[in-house]
Amino acid sequence: MSESAASSERQPLMDPKQSATVSSHYGATADDTENAYGAAGLGGAHHAAQDGDLITRSEAQNLKRGLAQRHLSMLGIAGAIGTGLFLSLGSAIQTAGPLGALLGYAVIGLVVCAVQFALGEVAALLPVTGSFVRHAEFLVDPALGFAVGWNLVYGNILSIPAEITAICVLFQFWTDITPVVWIVIFIVLTSAVGFAFIRVFGEIEFTFAMLKILLVVFLIILGLVINLGGIPGTERIGFRYWHDPGPFVELLPIASGDWGRFLGFWSVMTGAVFSFAGVESLAMAAAEARNPRRAIPKACKRVFARIVIFYMLAVLIVGMLVASDDERLGDDSGTAATSPFVLAASAAGIPAIASVVNAVVITSAWSASNQSLLSGTRVLYGLALKGQAPKIFLRTTSWGTPYVCVGLFSLFMLLSFMSLSDGAYTAFWWLVDLTAAGVLISWSTILFNHLRLKMALRKQGIDPSRLPWHNSWTIYSSAIALPMCILILLTGGFTTFCEGQWDTATFISSYLDIPLVLGAYLIWKFVKKTKLVSLDSIPLIDALEQAEQYPDEPEPKAHSAWKVISWIWD
Template structure:
């Protein structure tokens, strides 16, 4: 530290300096700051174990999109169109997970890809993406609370404000408790979701094969009549292609949440080993669940069933409930509604975690007020949580129709944020690989690396850009203009660009050169991390198909 001015201007200092404590210098060189800063290493607590890490990823990817959203996918694309659409987005998710895992295992920081983009691409982009994620996550919490209230009102007519208050209080308690509590909750929610998925898949097979008394064997009948594809907007081959493409956006938001896996990387035990383990195993399990679920739905409900267009927000719009009702199985709606309710609360908790940790990471870099660095003795950033709780009160707007319309517009502003985040993750990985090549460093020293992952990251980045630009294509067809749909599809793009160029103009930031990325420092920290030891597999883990 001697002879160095911590307030000195320059790209290195600006990138890694903590706004309150100044730069955390490393042992590699006087001008090489630490990647994982002392602030987060000392003030946050490692409360997430291996089983929490893997189940959080499963819980994040399995939600209302699977239980309630498959109906609209079948209606727009047909059984084969929906299967292909979810399959293609599944490949994108695979590429994103691998990119996220490789970068996060090397740099397990709070805020994950938001911090990575600042180190590997441009501090201005880190600022723009970071605040976009914070806004999206913070707005998602009152949205999920509102959705949960709709699910609760499936059983009761009590005033919505009562349930909103209860859910806000519960969310506040979870956000302020030790992160281990959050991990245990998500662990339990994930098991409930998996049990329900297995149950409804088996139920769907029984119905399809004629195992319910009084129902005929269906087989692939609905693939023949009304057919494997649906003509959407246009007719003929073009209409069938548009139907398949319309499924893509639905699939993206069904998978949204997988990117939050590493948001609390600094609070994970042995993050450099657990993150790759979770990314490798979770993707296969989640993709199999979605693939089988889409296949079964296409077999038991025809794509022209008008009930698939139900937007009640309760279990009645689930294609599994529709099939069960036709088969005379009456208990299914309440079961699905109950688990979907836990999914809504789980999604709310995940948004709280992602939003508060991203805000904490922004504060670490000086992109947010230093007050957000304050933590409890248990390592919880309570000022970040307090802001999140305050924003959650927007859920009360759901009690008024007019106010709820305004709330939906606020929510729509970052509806495309999932694709922006996925594209950023792929870009981070591409830049990291370019940096290793430029500096002549061996990629084999990374905690986790696959030789082909650079190609999958290019695939993911290109696909994210294409889907982002074409996701709202129906509004440009004759007679289909919808202002709300246009806003949700595209307004996030100019918002991110405005934040990026505004910060770049104000701070005069520059793109990070591949030769100046602190990769030697990252490798140094990885090699000298006392927690970075191989995970020992037990006999139980060989049989544990969920988190072993």
């Protein structure tokens, strides 16, 4: 085992193999124990120690670059295509109608586009462990990085046992074997992936993503065949359900008429956000990616296009297959029986589809737990680099895994056993609900980081074209998507404020994460006396010079055998 360098050894690197002189913008060198990026790591007294840094010596020397561009692309796809697509689309159709659900997912798809491009532009300049958490320290305020970072750690720690619990429910579709067996198996498997080489994680997620994509394509084609009457003994459906019961659904008993239909559409967007959750995880391990300045932007661009296409087609097909007033859509068993694709296939005389969907959803849940482990441990490692978490979390194995971080997360996987007790199970899900709104907080942080970067470039008179990846229109997309994310966050639980509709669990899942993050921000700001980083003092010149002096190597072209399917990630 090797232990990462202490915070006093954290100098920005111009190259993973060589330390060089930091720009004379601050007159500091790589030998300084405190430099322009805040080597003291604790939000020191002067602005130079505001905790924003480039790649540190610790992550460059102790983490291994084992993720290729295809891994990053498929990581984003695997994170976004999961139970939300396979099981929850029926609920969206039931709530908003086929057109309302399609419009809701389209709006969130555009927000995801803005988030992905914003993340890609900033991460290409600053490819660091912890991604947008560290970007917030560099571009906004160390206190923001602390608050968002620990919120992500907390959320990911709880999401892993939540996914393992979901796996137990999914296996009940086939067998009555005690859930203890599945809990133990998947705790061991998830921990093993966490402790393994980062390349092992990349290949596993690559495989899971391929399975998900193949299933989505298969279900879309099957749904279209069923809809057009291509299965013997079935009639053509077409857009029948768009006419009766109609394209929109009123959100009764809260409201009726046009206002009720609008609220039905609006209520779908919160669910759509959580369906797309995970697309931002592809940059979390940027310091462990090969050629990150080239690979991350490429992955962000590719992932957005593929995911939106898959989701839009899936929502469209589901809205054509199942009527919004179908009572079976309200089944909350949590297995493949709730999937609208399964309902349509069963009606067409193909019951085996249920087992196929259930099997892939199990891999989706395990994939989600793996991604939570990667994201959470890398954020925790990044917090430790900045002195915002104990230094023991900087320890890594000889093959580059932050084993203390993984060990902590593995310990919390034991919370899965709370699902065996009704009272403990309820308490556990209350804990999970506390960070349910964390996705929108993370997206808002990504967009705000990007706006700060663009504003700093303008303030310092730097041409944005000097960025490793630049799009002229993203300043506008981020400016529109940020208030949209905040609006959805603030209205996510609007139904609880309507007369007779109060639900404590919904209120907690919708809003309690907001004061948690604000409280963490204010506490760190008060204790460490951090300040908002001024736009003209963000050391962008240093970051740009590093990117220009050590550009990424060109990606090798795909072998001819891969070209048939490599369009998915390349």
